[in-house]
Amino acid sequence: MEYQDLRDWIQKVEAMGELRTLQGTHWDLEIGAITDVAHHTEDSPAILFDDIVGYPSGRRILSNVMKSIGRLGLTLRMPTDLKKMEFVAAMRDRLHSHNPVAPIKVDSGPVMENVRTGKDVNIFDFPAPKWHELDGGRYIGTGCVTITRDPDEGWVNLGTYRVMIQNEDTVGLYISPGKHGRIHREKYFSRGKPMQVAIALGQDPLLFLGSCTELPFAMSEYDWVGGWKGKPIDVIETEFSGLPIPAHAEIVIEGECRPDIRMNEGPFGEFTGYYASAVREEPVVKIRSIFYRNDPIMFGYPPTKPPSESSFFFAFYRSALLWDELEKAGVPDVRAVWCHPAGASRMLTIVGIRQRYPGHARQAGLLASQGHANAYLGRFTVVVDDDIDTTDLQEVIWAMTTRCDPETDLEILRRCWSGPLDPIIPQGKKGFNSRVVVDACRPYEWMKDFPAVVGLSPAQKEEVLKKWGAKIFNKKI
Numbered sequence: 193m194e195y196q197d198l199r200d201w202i203q204k205v206e207a208m209g210e211l212r213t214l215q216g217t218h219w220d221l222e223i224g225a226i227t228d229v230a231h232h233t234e235d236s237p238a239i240l241f242d243d244i245v246g247y248p249s250g251r252r253i254l255s256n257v258m259k260s261i262g263r264l265g266l267t268l269r270m271p272t273d274l275k276k277m278e279f280v281a282a283m284r285d286r287l288h289s290h291n292p293v294a295p296i297k298v299d300s301g302p303v304m305e306n307v308r309t310g311k312d313v314n315i316f317d318f319p320a321p322k323w324h325e326l327d328g329g330r331y332i333g334t335g336c337v338t339i340t341r342d343p344d345e346g347w348v349n350l351g352t353y354r355v356m357i358q359n360e361d362t363v364g365l366y367i368s369p370g371k372h373g374r375i376h377r378e379k380y381f382s383r384g385k386p387m388q389v390a391i392a393l394g395q396d397p398l399l400f401l402g403s404c405t406e407l408p409f410a411m412s413e414y415d416w417v418g419g420w421k422g423k424p425i426d427v428i429e430t431e432f433s434g435l436p437i438p439a440h441a442e443i444v445i446e447g448e449c450r451p452d453i454r455m456n457e458g459p460f461g462e463f464t465g466y467y468a469s470a471v472r473e474e475p476v477v478k479i480r481s482i483f484y485r486n487d488p489i490m491f492g493y494p495p496t497k498p499p500s501e502s503s504f505f506f507a508f509y510r511s512a513l514l515w516d517e518l519e520k521a522g523v524p525d526v527r528a529v530w531c532h533p534a535g536a537s538r539m540l541t542i543v544g545i546r547q548r549y550p551g552h553a554r555q556a557g558l559l560a561s562q563g564h565a566n567a568y569l570g571r572f573t574v575v576v577d578d579d580i581d582t583t584d585l586q587e588v589i590w591a592m593t594t595r596c597d598p599e600t601d602l603e604i605l606r607r608c609w610s611g612p613l614d615p616i617i618p619q620g621k622k623g624f625n626s627r628v629v630v631d632a633c634r635p636y637e638w639m640k641d642f643p644a645v646v647g648l649s650p651a652q653k654e655e656v657l658k659k660w661g662a663k664i665f666n667k668k669i
């Protein structure tokens with residue numbers, strides 16, 4: 193099913209029966225609480241908040257945007273009725289046929305319906321929520337797209353980095369070490385120059401997905417999203433910064449980050465389920481202009497204790513990317529990869545293999561713990577045999593408790609890629625972490641003699657259920 197922009201997407205989601213509209217909620221913790229409940233409920237709908245207390249009707253927020261296979265499928269132009277590992281496999285197929293398509297420059301678009309500059313800028317005109325109880329402020333950017341240009345090579349990066357309101361024309365921008373927007377900023381700052389930046393706060397959900405995924409450095413997410421969509425993204429180059437902004441975005445703020453201005457940022461409820469990066473001084477964006485559509489719709493994509501909305505999407509996407517990375521690195525017979533939402537789809541990765549040679553499991557585990565798709569803030573990588581369902585934690589834990597001998601089957605890696613958000617690393621020591629690869633495969637050298645598994649094969653289970661299921665469970669099986 194094709195959709196044109198966010199508003200068209202919302203109509204289609206409504207037709208699918210997956211949208212609820214709520215009136216009269218409060219930006220101060222209430223919208224955050226409702227979103228938290230939705231994140232922790234299976235198959236929950238997208239929620240459109242309108243008539244937010246203290247704001248004119250029409251200034252809306254959309255949350256729990258893509259937390260169903262149906263809505264993810266719609267966004268990615270993929271089937272909407274697949275099982276988890278089927279969806280990962282379908283994503284890989286799409287990635288293999290993916291060719292980047294560069295954006296196209298247009299003179300104007302809906303985002304230019306309203307323009308505020310200079311003294312008319314007041315970011316409080318938009319209903320930014322305080323999402324979590326201990327947040328240090330109102331976060332207007334959670335499902336946002338930050339646009340910057342590399343000062344040396346000229347390519348444009350899109351990244352999702354949180355945005356906290358400081359005052360009417362100033363917002364904090366937190367970018368973790370190693371992220372591409374941060375590398376851009378460091379390049380400008382090292383020359384004593386400000387960085388121009390534009391931040392879209394509501395947009396095509398696919399553009400958002402591109403922005404928050406780890407693509408190789410110097411590949412523009414605009415091209416990636418254009419390729420996924422099969423047509424170029426319309427962009428407008430703004431007068432002040434010359435940055436290309438999405439013509440169909442709902443709201444875009446534009447300004448600059450200066451090397452000499454820093455303000456306190458945080459704490460913020462983070463994707464690990466903690467307020468781990470606490471309060472630090474971070475660079476801010478001095479807003480010069482705000483462009484927005486009539487009755488704009490902002491994205492609300494706050495992290496919550498896992499599973500959250502983003503861990504839902506990343507379980508599929510990161511698994512597909514990592515699976516490819518393992519194959520490209522030459523690891524044969526990878527049968528499944530699952531970046532489990534319980535670990536925010538970063539901190540617990542499970543790889544299923546059919547063991548072919550001594551050291552195969554260790555090779556898969558060590559590489560999987562360092563793939564670009566999930567190396568940042570990684571913690572546990574578990575390798576299992578291919579009779580284990582990697583998406584089923586009961587099965588994975590069973591394999592760990594029965595096929596892994598801790599004395600020989602754990603590999604600890606030190607000084608790996610972490611950052612301020614890592615809850616187990618104390619303040620003052622943040623930056624590096626350690627991680628473990630758990631080899632939970634049957635030991636290769638005596639695999640054939642390993643005790644046989646008790647239980648039914650899928651075919652036996654089906655047969656018994658067919659014959660007796662209705663009687664035992666009192667319903668048609």
Ligand SMILES: Cc1cc2nc3c(=O)[nH]c(=O)nc-3n(C[C@H](O)[C@H](O)[C@H](O)COP(=O)(O)O)c2cc1C
Binds near residue numbers: 349353373493
């Ligand atoms: C909802 C959400 C919020 C995020 N917030 C931040 C953030 O505040 N800072 C950050 O550095 N990364 C954040 N990330 C992760 C980055 O968006 C992600 O790593 C992305 O690939 C960064 O783009 P880049 O690779 O071009 O730097 C967030 C991701 C999501 C899904």
